[in-house]
Amino acid sequence: MKKGSRRARQEALRRQKQKQRIIWGMGITGVILLLFGAVMSLRSQSIPSADPADSEAIALGRQVYETQCASCHGLNLEGQANWQEPNPDGSFRGPPHDETGHTWHHNDAYLIESIRLGGARLPASQGVSAMPAYENILSDEQISAVLAYIKSEWPTDIRVSQAQR
Numbered sequence: 332m333k334k335g336s337r338r339a340r341q342e343a344l345r346r347q348k349q350k351q352r353i354i355w356g357m358g359i360t361g362v363i364l365l366l367f368g369a370v371m372s373l374r375s376q377s378i379p380s381a382d383p384a385d386s387e388a389i390a391l392g393r394q395v396y397e398t399q400c401a402s403c404h405g406l407n408l409e410g411q412a413n414w415q416e417p418n419p420d421g422s423f424r425g426p427p428h429d430e431t432g433h434t435w436h437h438n439d440a441y442l443i444e445s446i447r448l449g450g451a452r453l454p455a456s457q458g459v460s461a462m463p464a465y466e467n468i469l470s471d472e473q474i475s476a477v478l479a480y481i482k483s484e485w486p487t488d489i490r491v492s493q494a495q496r
C-alpha cells in the first residue's frame with residue numbers, strides 16, 4: 332500500500348471518530364435536557380393541588396372555611412341571601428360556592444388566585460368586593476385545602492365539568 336493512501340485512510344478514520352463524538356455529545360445533551368424537563372415537571376406537580384378526594388385536605392379546608400369564609404359565603408356554601416343584588420353601598424354580596432353559584436365555572440388556578448388576592452383583584456370598573464386577600468393570612472396549603480373542601484361538596488357532574496376548565 333502506498334504511503335499517501337494510508338494517510339488518507341487514517342484521516343478518514345479520524346474524521347469518522349470525530350463525527351461519532353459529536354453524535355454522542357448531542358445524544359448526551361438530549362438525555363440531560365430530558366432529565367431536566369422531567370425534574371421540572373415533578374417540581375410543578377409538588378405544588379399542593381386542590382384535590383377533592385384528599386380527606387386530610389378536606390378536613391383542614393372545612394376548618395379554614397368555617398372560620399374565614401362562612402360569614403360571607405354561608406356555612407353551607409349557600410352564599411348571602413339575594414347574593415345577586417348589590418349591598419346598599421353598591422358592593423357585591425358573597426356569592427355561593429355550591430353548585431348554584433359560579434365558582435365551579437372557573438378553573439383551580441383562577442380560584443386560588445381569587446382567594447389569594449381577594450376583592451382587591453377586581454378592577455374598579457367591575458365593582459367593589461370586600462373579600463379580604465388571604466395571601467398573608469393563610470398558607471398555600473390552607474388555601475388549596477379550602478378549595479379542596481369546596482370542591483368536595485359539589486355533585487360529581489359539576490366536579491367533573493370544573494376539572495375540565
Ligand code: HEC
Pocket residue numbers: 395396399400401402403404423424425426433434435437442443445446449450453460461462463465477478
Ligand atoms: C367579607 C366577605 C368575604 C369573605 C370573608 C370571603 N369572601 Fe370570597 N367573595 C366575597 C365576595 C363579595 C365575592 C364576589 C366578588 C369577588 O369576586 O371578589 C367573593 C368571591 C370569591 C371567589 C370568586 C368566585 C367566582 O366565581 O369568581 C372565591 C373563590 C372566594 N370568594 C373564596 C373565598 C374563600 C375561600 C374565603 C375564605 C378563605 C372567602 N372567599 C372569604 C366575599 C368574601
